[in-house]
Amino acid sequence: MIISNCRRIVGGTGEGKTLVTKQPINFLAMVNAKSGTITDPLHELHDKSLKGSVLILPYAIGSSVGAYAIYSLKEYGNAPSAVVCSKVDITTASGCALAEIPVVDLPDGTPISILKQGLKARVEADARRIVVEFS
Amino acid sequence: MELARDEEKALDGRYDEALASAYRILVAIGEATDAQKLVPVKWAHISGVNYNTIGDGGMRFLEKFSTTAKVAVKTTINPMGYDRSKPEDISPSFQERQENIASSYERMGATASFTCTPYEVFDLPQKGTAVSFAESNAAVFSNSLLGLKTNKESALSALASSVTGKTPLSDLRLEEARNPKISIETDFDFRTELDYGLLGYFAGKSVKDSCVALNSISRLDTIQAKALCAAIGTSGSCGMFTFGGKSKEKILFGKKEAQSVMDELSTADDADIITLGSPQLGMNELGLLAKLTEFKKFTKRCIVFCSRAIYNDAIKIGLASKIEKSGADFRCDSCTCLTPYVTKDKYDAVITNSVKGAYYLSKSNKVKVALKDIKTIAEEYTQ
Numbered sequence: 001m002i003i004s005n006c007r008r009i010v011g012g013t014g015e016g017k018t019l020v021t022k023q024p025i026n027f028l029a030m031v032n033a034k035s036g037t038i039t040d041p042l043h044e045l046h047d048k049s050l051k052g053s054v055l056i057l058p059y060a061i062g063s064s065v066g067a068y069a070i071y072s073l074k075e076y077g078n079a080p081s082a083v084v085c086s087k088v089d090i091t092t093a094s095g096c097a098l099a100e101i102p103v104v105d106l107p108d109g110t111p112i113s114i115l116k117q118g119l120k121a122r123v124e125a126d127a128r129r130i131v132v133e134f135s
Numbered sequence: 136m137e138l139a140r141d142e143e144k145a146l147d148g149r150y151d152e153a154l155a156s157a158y159r160i161l162v163a164i165g166e167a168t169d170a171q172k173l174v175p176v177k178w179a180h181i182s183g184v185n186y187n188t189i190g191d192g193g194m195r196f197l198e199k200f201s202t203t204a205k206v207a208v209k210t211t212i213n214p215m216g217y218d219r220s221k222p223e224d225i226s227p228s229f230q231e232r233q234e235n236i237a238s239s240y241e242r243m244g245a246t247a248s249f250t251c252t253p254y255e256v257f258d259l260p261q262k263g264t265a266v267s268f269a270e271s272n273a274a275v276f277s278n279s280l281l282g283l284k285t286n287k288e289s290a291l292s293a294l295a296s297s298v299t300g301k302t303p304l305s306d307l308r309l310e311e312a313r314n315p316k317i318s319i320e321t322d323f324d325f326r327t328e329l330d331y332g333l334l335g336y337f338a339g340k341s342v343k344d345s346c347v348a349l350n351s352i353s354r355l356d357t358i359q360a361k362a363l364c365a366a367i368g369t370s371g372s373c374g375m376f377t378f379g380g381k382s383k384e385k386i387l388f389g390k391k392e393a394q395s396v397m398d399e400l401s402t403a404d405d406a407d408i409i410t411l412g413s414p415q416l417g418m419n420e421l422g423l424l425a426k427l428t429e430f431k432k433f434t435k436r437c438i439v440f441c442s443r444a445i446y447n448d449a450i451k452i453g454l455a456s457k458i459e460k461s462g463a464d465f466r467c468d469s470c471t472c473l474t475p476y477v478t479k480d481k482y483d484a485v486i487t488n489s490v491k492g493a494y495y496l497s498k499s500n501k502v503k504v505a506l507k508d509i510k511t512i513a514e515e516y517t518q
Contacts, residue, residue, distance in 0.1 A: 009166045024371075029498035033192060040498060059343075061371050063472075063495075064269040065188040067289040072192030087343070088167045089372055094291035097163035098156060098196075105167075 003114070003130040005107045006084075009093050012102035014082030015122035018132070019053035020115050021045050027066030027091065036078025054121040054130075055080035056112060059089040070095025082123035084130060086112055104130065136165035136303065137172050145299070153204035157295035161303060164292050170303030177260055179206070179297035180253045181245065182213040182269035183290035186233045187473040187499070194232055197239035200294075206244040207300035211253050213270050214415065214440075214470040221466060225475050245297070249468035250442035252361070254281060255417040267302050269293035271368025272361065272414045272491065278346075278375035280360060284308050287345070287374030307345050307374050317341075318348035318382040322389050327508035328362040331355070332490030333396045335366025337388050339373045347373050348380030357419045358509075365414050365491035400493040401506035406484035409433070409512060411463075412440030413471035413492035420509075421449050421458060427513035428461035435486070435516050437463040438477075440470045461517060473499050488512060 023044055025031065030040040031050070038045040050073060060066055070092065073079040082102045085092060096103045102125040106112070115121075115132065122131045138146065138158075146162065148155035161173060183189045189197075216233045217225050241247055250256050251270045254277060260266070262282030268274040269288040277283040286306045288296070296302045306312045319338050325331060338347050347367075355363065367373050411424070416439060424439070439458060441449070446467045449455040455465065466476065471492035477485055477500055484503035485496050493504040507515070 007166065010163050026498070028188060029495065033190060059372060062369060063188070064182045064271055064288060064293070065290045067291040068183050068189040068193040068196075071196060071291075072190050075192035075195070090164050090167065090286060090292050091289040093163040093167035094160045094289040094295070097160045098291055103163070 001132045006104035006128045008125045009103040010096045011126045014102045016052045016054045016081040018119045018121045020056040024061040026062030027069035028063040033072035050080045051078045053080045054082045056084040058086045060091040066091040067095035071099045074099035151203045153200045157298045160295040165303035168305035170305035173301040174304045176265045176267045176302050178209045178266040179293050180211045180268040181293045184213045185216040201239040201242040204298045206297050210245040210297040211248040214249050218466040252414045256444045267293045267296035272365035275364035275368045312345045315346045315348035315380045317384045318350045319388050321351045328358045329508040331359040332362040332366040333393045335363040336370045336490050339367040339371035346375040348377050348382050369491045403484035403503035403505040406486045409437040409486040410471045413489040416441045425457040431517035433462040439463050443467040
């Protein structure tokens with residue numbers, strides 16, 4: 001499956017297994033950069049590692065400092081390979097820009113549920129598309 | 136987004152790498168928010184000062200960034216982790232790292248304000264002025280009550296605006312986004328500042344737009360306004376509210392909804408420590424606290440967080456000593472959020488009146504929280 005006409009937010013290409021959530025993420029409060037995992041027991045990705053994933057989320061919420069948490073994930077080698085949002089926010093855009101993690105937005109009206117968990121995917125931000133391979 | 140020639144050059148790294156990374160950040164945000172161009176800002180307020188928020192990764196980044204980056208506009212900064220005059224049992228390694236971060240910001244030319252309420256500490260620019268405020272309570276307060284224009288910036292976008300003097304022209308910087316599409320209705324009378332905090336948390340969580348209308352509120356005192364703005368900024372992406380509006384879609388915030396926010400955030404009935412100040416307390420709140428605790432003593436430890444500037448003013452008029460007589464203990468330059476003064480090892484739970492504080496105490500400090508309004512706290516915990 002190819003999802004084209006995505007919006008390019010941060011350029012580049014990244015690939016990995018899809019890690020999908022319908023719940024927004026508060027990067028400051030819910031993510032441990034050193035372990036690369038989601039630490040909030042109430043979040044559906046609790047204990048899941050972001051490392052090397054294609055992280056698919058609606059958008060980030062909460063503290064403005066979340067941008068540093070994204071940068072720190074990269075510093076510790078635990079960053080996602082690429083990020084896909086349904087509506088990207090300033091925290092995700094700025095954190096990923098500094099960390100040089102490719103980011104795209106899904107085209108308007110495309111639900112997150114179109115992307116399934118654990119599939120191999122490649123985000124080609126400059127070509128404005130996501131290539132998802134069914135296994 | 137279109138860039139001017141000198142902006143393109145800066146982005147390409149022709150001046151220096153720090154400035155190039157600042158422009159990379161602005162361009163990504165510009166793309167994210169469909170901006171056509173960059174516009175000047177007059178004032179940047181940066182978050183990401185407390186070591187507990189940005190960690191070693193952030194510290195190392197700022198150390199490098201600040202060797203060449205310099206502020207291009209007035210720049211103020213958020214609270215850090217601790218009060219240098221009262222280090223208590225905060226580890227030398229925390230203090231060392233915290234000082235490293237503080238000196239990076241000072242090297243850039245930022246004012247060492249260590250406040251999350253710049254709107255109470257500094258002279259305010261004219262209505263309509265473009266600023267870049269990363270502290271979310273300050274962004275919501277400034278957009279909604281002061282007529283300033285800022286997006287709900289990230290720590291990095293405000294940093295980028297500080298060193299470039301620019302921001303993408305988008306979202307709440309344009310009139311269209313400042314007209315709310317959804318309004319929150321209430322069907323019960325608010326009694327305390329805590330009710331406004333619960334409303335704010337509910338509104339931020341329920342509305343994905345940048346601006347929300349709050350019907351059935353027509354005016355706010357400073358204490359209510361700060362509780363509301365901080366809570367809106369905590370739970371979602373909303374950066375502004377209006378008093379009422381012509382929005383078609385309505386969402387009810389009734390007693391049931393208020394209770395459900397309480398159930399989420401208030402996880403204890405009682406605790407061994409009280410923290411007041413997220414946002415840091417201003418003169419109004421200190422005045423109220425002094426009144427509520429006059430001739431009384433706190434029965435539990437109580438920490439009052441405020442900015443150094445407000446504390447110094449409070450000393451001058453004898454307000455600080457009145458509060459200290461009640462046994463409450465000031466901590467300047469720092470705040471409840473991610474404070475190293477409150478750790479899981481020392482405390483199981485904390486009493487606070489701040490919805491924002493409750494959120495971070497629970498999610499980041501991993502302690503339980505008893506949410507109570509300031510009058511109840513004074514009644515229950517002083518004698």
